[in-house]
Structures are given as structure tokens and as C-alpha cells.
Amino acid sequence: MRKRIAYLSGLAAGLLVAGAVHAADGSWGPGADDAAFQAMLKSGFREAGIAKLSRLEQDATQAFCSDPKFAESKEAAGKRAEIEAANLASIKWPSDGKFLGDFKEGEKIAQSGRGLTSTDKADQVNGGNCYNCHQISKTEISYGTIGPSLTGYGKLKGNSEQAQRETWSKIWNSKSVNACSNMPRGGHMGILTEQQVKDLVALLLDPDSPVNK
């Protein structure tokens, strides 16, 4: 019985300590404070090809989302909205006002997962990585499931200007819609060109696209 009390008080003390750590350093346990973590990052990597060490430096969105326990908490709701607003404000809209490119090109971009790794060349044409996570055209059976199925996307969403704008913002900067989306910010981070984003919007929305057949 006495043992049990000792255990319980130990637990309470443990909780208090954990609480204090959380306040100072976020969600991480003993020893994983900012200073130790930064030292580990700094000593842990070397640049390789086009993947320079600067890639380890986070922007505000990345830093916020790297503590998912906090990022998904109630207290962080305001911060999430702030991050979405900032990402939304930074979106570059199509320079000629046209959202829809060529869906056939879009399919090729969606298929390709290439580009920007340490073994890729700087002049490599980047892919969109889309099929890695999404079902898109019905004919492609090798698709991932990290993101929702996009088959029939345009049939559901229509092809109004509003639909085009929303699709553009999701692909250009996914974090404008969901602060810590798993999806890369294709346009915002320079992974995809403006034309590539247009082609992807067409893949999803063009009534003739295989996605909507």
C-alpha cells in the first residue's frame, strides 16, 4: 500500500515536470530541448548535390507543424488560422488569368515523382508526386492513399471560376487551406512552374480529363 502511494506521488511529480518542460520547449521529453536538437541537426548532416544545408532551416509553417501535438491542439487554433492566412496571401495567381492548362501534360506531371533530391540535377524537370499519395485517373492502379482520392474531382466540384481558384490555391500552396497538410506547396516552394500548376488544375477540372470520365 505504501509503495502504491509512493508510486502515485512519483507519477504526480512526473506530470508536473512534464508540464514544465512542455511550457518551455513544446511537446518533447527530457533532453530534447531546442539547444540539444539544434546541435544534433547541425552535426548530423552534410550537403549532397543540390540538397544544401540551408534546407534544414524552417520557415514559420514548417516550424509550427513540426510539433504536431501542439499544432493540432485547441490552443493553437488561432495560430493555425494565421498560418493559413499568410500562405493564402502569398499565392501567385496565374499571370494571364487563365487557370486551366493541358490535362494531358497534367497527367504526366502527376505521374512523375522526380526532382529536388540530393541525387537530382538542378535542371531536372520536377514532377508533382501526385500519384504517390492520390488516386486520380481511374486507369492508374498504382496510386497512394496518404491523400484522398481525386477520381471524379471535377465532376463533383464543377468547373466554375470559384472551383478553379480553389484548386489553384490547393496545388500552389496547400497550407493556405490546411496549415499542416501533408501535401507539398507546389507553386509556393518553386517545385512546380506556373504552367505545370495550370496543367494539374486542368487534369482535375477539365471535363475531358480522364479524371472526370
Add this chain to the structure above:
Amino acid sequence: MGNPMKIRAASKDGVTEVKVLMSHEMETGLRKDASGNAIPAWFIAELSAKLNDKPVMTAQWGPSISKNPFLSFKIKGGKAGDKVAVTWTDNKGDSRTDEAVVT
């Protein structure tokens, strides 16, 4: 000379099953290296197996077989204590023989 093979041979009901793992690049000759030069073909071209010095199988191989090939075959006969020897010769003339005792 190459790296050693791993050979397992087990006899059951008068049939000896032999499993061989070979260490070989098995380069097809169709691939290119990072600078765009063709990598020369290099593969096991001939393979033979003996049970107690008696040939039981020969095979002609080509570049379509995978790197580090795995081969499994059965010999009619053979008993515990018998010797199985496998030899490969590649298209560069290199050759290697390894043996195992049937269990």
C-alpha cells in the same frame, strides 16, 4: 574467383533438393553508368552441378538472370553424406566451384 556460394542440399525420399546462392553482378551490358558509358556485360554463362563427381546438370545462362542468383533444383538419388559441387563460369572466363555435404 568471386565470392563464395552458399549451398544447401537435403535428401528426402530418394530425392536431393539443392539450393544455391551465388554472388555475382550479372551485368546485362545494357545499362549505362552515371557518365553515360555502357557498363560491359558480365554474367554467369555456364553452370554445372555434380553429385559425388558425377555430372547431374549443366545449364547455359545469360544476362537475363538477376544479380546474386538463387538456383534450386532436385536430383534423383543422393543421400546424407554425399557431396554436391556447383561450378559457374562467367563470360569473362572467371570461374568458381563450391561444395556442400548432403544432409
Add this chain to the structure above:
Amino acid sequence: MTRRFAVGLATCLAVAGFAAGTARAEGDKTIEGIEAYREALKDGNPAELFEAQGEDLWKKKAGPKNASLETCDLGMGPGVVAGAYAHLPRYFKDTDKVQDAESRVLTCMTTIQGIDVAKYVSARWGSPEKDELNAIATFISGMSKDVKVEVSTAHPKERQMFELGKRMFYYGGGPHDFSCSTCHGQEGVRIRLQELPYIPSPKGAASGWTSWPAYRVSAGQMWGMQWRLADCFRQQRFPEPIYGSDVTIALSMFMAGTSNGATMNTPGIKR
């Protein structure tokens, strides 16, 4: 009347169930086919060839001190290899560091054999130096096959490594905003047709941790956990983790510690 309605509804449900069933069955069939292929690969895992090479390297005298690695202490006393991998990473007093099997081998090469390991650390993947290290790790891991993972987080430095690994797991960056958790942070998802373990769960951590080092059939290469992690970071669009660095050990500690109690199935084979 009520009864008739009930029967009609049941039929209707059965039809709907059947339709959904066939759609799923097709997807499952693809996965089943891949499973059958994986099963077939297990007979004759070329990893055995690397185990044999690793054992030779372990026992061969080498380096300026012309010594073998046979007296290397992998945490269970000098020269004890059996079961050692299942208890790594762990804290080592002599280096005052938490080390995994691969970084511990570097320590032994330095202290026992007198080898300057800098060129082993910097060598590219697939180079003869890295192939040696991979073969040795494969040998060590094979000596823990079927042994239960039992990794301690009792020492403050072990605890710290585990926590740093967890934090690293969620650290997102680079042009794609990717972290380990982008792919390994949800249950039951795939990239293309490749199922992804949910690493923060014991089952997911174990499916990763207990199956490496593994022979990769498609590449014809033997990969240790260090190489596996480096390739994850490559696909994450990160710079390259340094071989044996704390970043790699922290992530291994996070996985190993989370999979405690699971059984080592090393060396593994992957398509």
C-alpha cells in the same frame, strides 16, 4: 408485409456489399500478388552472402594494429555478437555516447584495428568501404535473428536519444515540407502500392526496425539501417545524414525503443 420488406432490404444490402467487395478485392489482389512475390523471395535471401562476407571481415586481421574485430564490445561484453543487435542502440561508457551497431563498429575499427574511419564515413553508398560496413552490420544483425528487441531507455542519454529521435521524426523541412511523419505518421496508408508502417506505433516501428539490414532485390544491394535512413532523407529532399551521426542514431533509438518486445527478423529481404 413487414417481413417481405425486410427480405428486400437484406437483398439490397447484400448486393451493395458485393459491389464494394469486388472493388476492394481487385486492390487486394494486387497487394496479394506482391505478398506472394515477397514470400517467394525469402527462400534464398542473398543477404546470406553478405552475412558470410561480414563474418569474414569480422574475423580477419586488418588495419595498422593488424587485429580482428573479434574483441569488439557491442554492449554485451567483448566479443559477444549473439543477441547484441537486438539490444542496440545503447549507451557505451567508453565513448560516453549512445551508439547503434554501425557506429559502434566504427569505434571498434578505430580503437582495436587503428583504422582511420573518416574515409569510411565519407565514402559514397555502394562504395567498397560502405559495402564492408553493410556486410559487417548484416552479419551482426543475423546473430540476433529471432531474438527479442530489448532496448533500454533507462540511462539519461538513452532517454535523450529516444526523445530527440521522436522530435526528429516530426521535423519537417526542405522544398517539399516533408518529415518522416509525412509518410509514416498515419496508420494504413501507401505510397503508390508500397504500404507504409506507422512508425509511432509498436507494430509499425517493429515492422521497420526488425527487418533491416535487408537485401533489396530491385537494386541488388544490401542496406543497413544507416543506408535506409539516408535514403529516406534523400526522398524527403533533405541533405545527407552523416553516417553514424546522432540524427541517425536518434531515429534508430526511437524506432528500436518503440518496437521493444518484437522479434528481430534480420537480415531481411525487400523487393
